[in-house]
Amino acid sequence: MPTLIDIARRTGVSGATVSNVLRGRGSVSVKTAERVRSAANELGYRPNLFARALAEGRAPTIALFFTNITNPFYAQFTLEAEHAARRRDHFLLVCNAARPDGTLDTAYLDAVAGPLSEGLIVLGSDLGRKNLLSMLPAGVPAVLSIWEAPDAYPSKPCVTVDFRAAGRLAAEHLLELRHGSIAILTGGTSGVPIHNMRLAGAVAALRQAGIDLPKARIVVDEDSIGGGYRAACRLLESDPHITALLATNDLLAIGALQAAAERGCPVPRALSIVGITDIWMAAEMRPALTTVDIATASLAEGSVNLLLDLIADPDGVPSDALRVVGAPRLIRRASTAPPST
Amino acid sequence: MPTLIDIARRTGVSGATVSNVLRGRGSVSVKTAERVRSAANELGYRPNLFARALAEGRAPTIALFFTNITNPFYAQFTLEAEHAARRRDHFLLVCNAARPDGTLDTAYLDAVAGPLSEGLIVLGSDLGRKNLLSMLPAGVPAVLSIWEAPDAYPSKPCVTVDFRAAGRLAAEHLLELRHGSIAILTGGTSGVPIHNMRLAGAVAALRQAGIDLPKARIVVDEDSIGGGYRAACRLLESDPHITALLATNDLLAIGALQAAAERGCPVPRALSIVGITDIWMAAEMRPALTTVDIATASLAEGSVNLLLDLIADPDGVPSDALRVVGAPRLIRRASTAPPST
Known part of the structure; x- marks a missing residue:
């Protein structure tokens, strides 16, 4: 794929000038800017957002850990988390931490946490019971979501439901x-x-x-x-x-x-x-x-937002923060009725 | 999180030397190498794989597009694709292309294809019918998976089932x-x-x-x-x-x-x-x-492998390549029996 350098070569300006034009920064003459933009179009240039984000000291991805996405609740949470992440210009890596044999792939956590995503959401109490939490690398922002026993993990912010x-x-x-x-x-x-x-x-x-x-x-x-x-x-x-x-x-x-x-x-x-x-x-x-x-959508959005807040300001979120989101409500359908007498 | 620069500061060597030590390259004295490694440990340094991959001209992510991951087949495919991607040192971005109102989020494709992942797998005939394909940016490696009508899209490699x-x-x-x-x-x-x-x-x-x-x-x-x-x-x-x-x-x-x-x-x-x-x-x-x-696992693995082959050598895979994977087989369970006479 074409790079900034290819555009610079074609237009005869520096790579820095091309970068300034394409990012709307610095001071460049209207004529040069037009030449750069049309060369970018002709070459089919597409900005590398990862490179850009990293240059600015942030990663555009967050990782979502659960045992196995075929659990319908986890799939639904993933859908909503992805929508929430997109609203804040982030993308979602999915990480099924359970191996086919049911054991937990803890090396996965190590590969992703930090190196590949700025932070992670650990979803579901089953991962906690399997001690994924004790393997979280220090210093990597992490949020526990849908935690049924928040008291048991006082050292990580939690998002949960009542x-x-x-x-x-x-x-x-x-x-x-x-x-x-x-x-x-x-x-x-x-x-x-x-x-x-x-x-x-x-x-x-x-x-x-x-x-x-x-x-x-x-x-x-x-x-x-x-x-x-x-x-x-x-x-x-x-x-x-x-x-x-x-x-x-x-x-x-x-x-x-x-x-x-x-x-x-x-x-x-x-x-x-x-x-x-x-x-x-x-x-x-x-x-x-x-x-x-x-309220799965609120739970997912709350988890993404808490994580992004934590990434933006690690000291701004207490490690024992507990955000309770949404409000459970009864959905009356056809499987309940008064007992027959 | 600590960077190469932090390690360089603490040890009094250059960032390039730190980089060489941590990546096992160049020639550095044993003593310096030891100092760098212990400083990296003390600071809790974690390598940024995205930055490293980009410096080497590759991204460690591939993107998976479907309408909506709550479809149980898509969730199962995602699980298997993620396992296959991991075996080849890649990570999976999930992209639900259907908006909550059912319309297709084509801007999403544009944001991800190229800028955030080196290539993509477009899963399911429903996306083709909605014309996601016509919006694929030129030059971005893409593979169609589980395509029911491969003749209709002759310009992209397909992985399918018989x-x-x-x-x-x-x-x-x-x-x-x-x-x-x-x-x-x-x-x-x-x-x-x-x-x-x-x-x-x-x-x-x-x-x-x-x-x-x-x-x-x-x-x-x-x-x-x-x-x-x-x-x-x-x-x-x-x-x-x-x-x-x-x-x-x-x-x-x-x-x-x-x-x-x-x-x-x-x-x-x-x-x-x-x-x-x-x-x-x-x-x-x-x-x-x-x-x-x-054979969803074979389909997912075949799709990931074809995409990674295409990324590695765009000219090595013909645009009309059609890989038929797995072999369908009957699973006899309890819902069928001879008709009662």
Whole structure:
């Protein structure tokens, strides 16, 4: 591709003059400026923004780390983060930190953080649990996003959602419909839930209504459609009186819808199911999934903006900054109704 | 972040010497080299790979353009492309070319192609139909991937799958199960199919078996779960004798599964459904979707490799190069069975 030097050669002026003309700087005669511009057009010159940005001491890219972009929530976050980055003249590198075998590629972080992007967004509590955070190179601006346990990582700024409110809204919706026999499906590995705050919010709302969930009514399984299917099967088998399931994630809720369908249990007539997140698939289910929208676009935009603020002024953002963005809201669809009497 | 200059200041040598030491070039005394390296460590210096790459006349990024990454196939392709790019020391910029209102952001292409990445992969026939291709800046290496109509764009190298074989495999599977009353769901807008080759392969296989599908048995709708649902509803309403649906994409097939469930039509006992692609959701459906795997990982790797070849030697790849990668293969799951008699 043609460079500034090619334009300089063709017009017989210095490279510095060409640069000044193309960047609208310095003082150049109108005639020379015109010659430079037409030579640039003829040659098909395209400015190298990376080179320009680096000369000005900044990089135009930020990196987004997650385990695996095929998770529909991560894909949706990526879309919104990319729109937000573009609005601030930045571009997005996607970094799937999970290797095909499920282990974490920590060398990736080292290759990207600093050398290839001025900062990074680490998305999702699952990466924290896998200790990606402890490997973050010092001095590289990083923001944690959608962190469910911000207390556990006091040394990095966080952007999060009021997940406690999201859990509460889902529970209150079921209570409002007059469900009394409720069970919760939540994501986690080895029985340890990762959606701590959503779970706490839901449990607290139920308790406030006088419902103290026995331990057997809270099932932890893999945070996936398959996990939700298994958890719902277990719950429905062990207790046929359950009239409503609250899933702390939409993938789990979608698995629960499948479990109900397979058991010939009509949703919502015999069983109500509510999720949390509002991934695009929620609206596409039949029945369409009632869920709590966690404002993914606000979360993504908030994460990009906090990171760019941090890059612009590393001392301007406290390391324990916690920005709570958006406001969860209930999206009533077809998977919930009053219990049949 | 610390720069070469900071290290030079601390050690009292020139920036060029620091650069030589850190890149293992030139001739520097062992003692000086040690001082430079320990200063780099102390300061937490991290090399700027972009700057280095640009100085060497190459950029470490390639850009991936598609309409919208929330499409599960695009997300899966992105994951695989990123792994392939990493194996060749490149990083991936994701570019969602569709604006939230559905129109195409062509300025994006202009900002990225050349200035921010040495080359790009344009993924999906939908972008071609929207004329993104006509806006590709001349001289920027670009590869079209998963192109269903390569003849329509003779001026750019393509990487594709033998989609005709994929369509044929899906049809032959239904024929093998002895279905005679088959209908096809295909994606497209305004009645114009976009999965031309899959459709042609399926129609040809049926014709070879003596089945000439009437026009009413091929329904075109939006290439989505909702589109598949609508198309299947229309087909099943108009003709209760249909025993099998062939969808040219998994999203359509998933919509058809929903339509069948809602009508109380058991799959596969009363209706078989087969898709094409094998997105991750296919295995997660209940019943799990029988489909034709189009080897997304090979497609992604082939696209990245062709682009990097083109960047390395623009004259080494003919502009009408067509690489057909992978080999479609049938994935038998639970959504197909012989028709009940």
